[in-house]
Amino acid sequence: MSSDFIAIGHIDDIPQRGARCVNTAFGRIAVFRTAEDEVFAIDDRCPHKAGPLSEGIVHGRAVTCPLHNMVISLESGTAQGADEGEVQTYPVQVDDGRLFIALSALPLAAE
Amino acid sequence: MGLEAAYGLKQRGMSVTVLHLMDTIMERQLDPAAAYLLEKALDRRGIEIITKANTKQILGDGKVEGVELEDGRIISADMVVMAVGIRPAAALAKDAGLETNRGIVVDDGMATSDPAIFALGECAEHRGTCYGLVAPLYESAGVLADRLAGGSTEYKGSHVNTKLKVTGIKLFSAGDFAEGPDREEVVLRDATRGVYKRVILQDNRVIGAVLYGDTADGPWYFDMLKRATDVSEMRETLIYGRAYQGGGDADPAAAVAALPDDAEICGCNGICKGKIVNAIKDKGLTSLDDVRAHTKASASCGTCTGLVEQLMALSLGDAYNPAAVQPVCGCTDLGHDDVRRLIRAKGLKTIPAVMQELEWKTSCGCAKCRPALNYYLVCNWPGEYADDYQSRFINERVHANIQKDGTYSVVPRMWGGVTSSKELRAIADVVDKFDIPTVKCTGGQRIDMLGIKKDDLPAVWADLGKAGFISGQAYAKGLRTVKTCVGSDWCRFGTQDSTGLGIRLEKFMWGSWTPAKLKLAVSGCPRNCSEATCKDIGVICVDSGFEIHFAGAAGLEIRGTEVLGMVKTEDEALEHIVALTQMYREQARYLERIYKWAKRIGYDEVRAQIMDNAKKRKAYFARFVESQKYAQVDPWSERVSGKDKHEFKPMAVVGHPEPAE
Structure with missing residues (x-):
């Protein structure tokens, strides 16, 4: 495990087709678990009107924002369909159910 | 217009007689033969027509009681609608x-x-x-x-055509069809098919056309009329229509394809073929709704919808799929009604089973179909289906309403809008303790606390629960409020205990999931202070009993309720209202309010099943009662006791990440 990765919990802490949040000094990150037990992490902030993406309905590898139904890809962070916009994604590693996130994309780390 | 009004009134359950001064109806648009066919068709729809009816006077003192004709006949009536044409304001x-x-x-x-x-x-x-x-x-x-702009164009007058907008009757007329020595006519009658066509010619040019039963060629004749096209070449087959000209290509699409670009398709809005075709191509339109939104074609009366669809088929080729049924979403080709039917028929009891058996195109649906499927399963298998929280919208998942900043609002139930000092004190204490920024009265007679952080929700509910409150479900596609007035308890006009009935209804029905939100009201007298006549279901109390209303709306659309019927006792009122709710629960499409559902299936059908058929009514009632056994669980107390508590806490808190080495 690279030292850039920080432990955040276990995959069973997140419901299938659901999300939990990780609070950081730079805002919330939403960690999603799909129906196929894949895990993705993106900023918990819809590019449209800052809606909490962690509260959205998860389907396939995408989430629908609860405020105005923008659909965001969990893999790329980009808005799907006719909408435009993008959120930051973060690498996640799963080791025997334990989850680790790399926050190298956060602004402070980018310096 | 008069006939369309008559048909509209008939559809709303009135018995209608049309009085017409002339010998035949629509005498300016129709020849006597077509008028006869139309008269028969309207007669079959239950509209009585009296021609040569010269009205002498309208009878009645203070209110209309009937119409007297010159020949002495009297037609009794509660309402007289006059269609008198327009008079220019000059x-x-x-x-x-x-x-x-x-x-x-x-x-x-x-x-x-x-x-x-x-x-x-x-x-x-x-x-x-x-x-x-x-x-x-x-x-x-x-x-x-x-x-x-300095030009010198001349207006030479317009040719106009007439279409009758009565369901199932196809009628087209244009131009002049009076007989005359210099005129010829071509007539086709097919009594079995109910088709009558007559085209009037002068100097080998179409000057008039009357079509009944088969009006597909109306625009073609009308186009030739406007252009004064010489028809001598096709005179022999003219009456058979466009499909029989030039090579006998009987494809109806060919007729539309052959129309010139400036042929008018939508008469209401003056939209020609070229404009529609260009909009489809330039803007990449693929659905009828798109075309309506961008061009206005077929967006008014809708009679040209078929032509617009043919243009779409021509422009888009195989890419155009004129699905008669609107699919639930992009994950399936099935419509809501088919999905509901198949869930029952195949005994499908989980979302994955539905998706597997009904061949969903996506692996786990989307934010449109999953909540719909979850509702259909909850409704259909109340005792067996385990509610899928991950398929519910966030509001129903955390039993509060998400606000634009990601905070929530909480509304406790206030039965029938009645509260007490104890309840108000408990709310005040919660507001102070959790520093809730906004407290507001809702339109449904209860109190909304706005701006609550998600993490605080379980503690807020715990405190409210101690004071006896349960969730008001102000977020639910389910029973929301029952609004009441003070009725015979206090009001000097009150005829019944409207507050008591409202509370009884709310206590009986709370917790039930419905296709869309459901709001009720009970008024203690016809002054209707609780505004029951614009609710999903309303009751107007009168001295002799309870008038039950349904299918009102006061949101995106405004519409007054329909009367379901009159009952004598409170028990009967409850049974009828609950049965109506269950019928709606079982039949409507997800997110379809009562007013849309009832309009779609017909108000009379609802009345027939709930008012006139006691066996059906009691069966609906029993199924509602059964489903309530599982639905009446206060979600707040469930969550306070720890169910799915992960929802309200962050998974981890991480400090400042170290700068990358």
């Missing part, structure tokens, strides 16, 4: 000294007798004709615009 022009006749007289440049003043539209009279339709207005407006 008084202002007349007073100003302009030349007026029936309307304001204009020349071919749309100028009145004062060349500095122009007129167009329904107030104007051009070459002796006053038009009451929008297409001639557009044409004359085009001329006037050109004149104002």
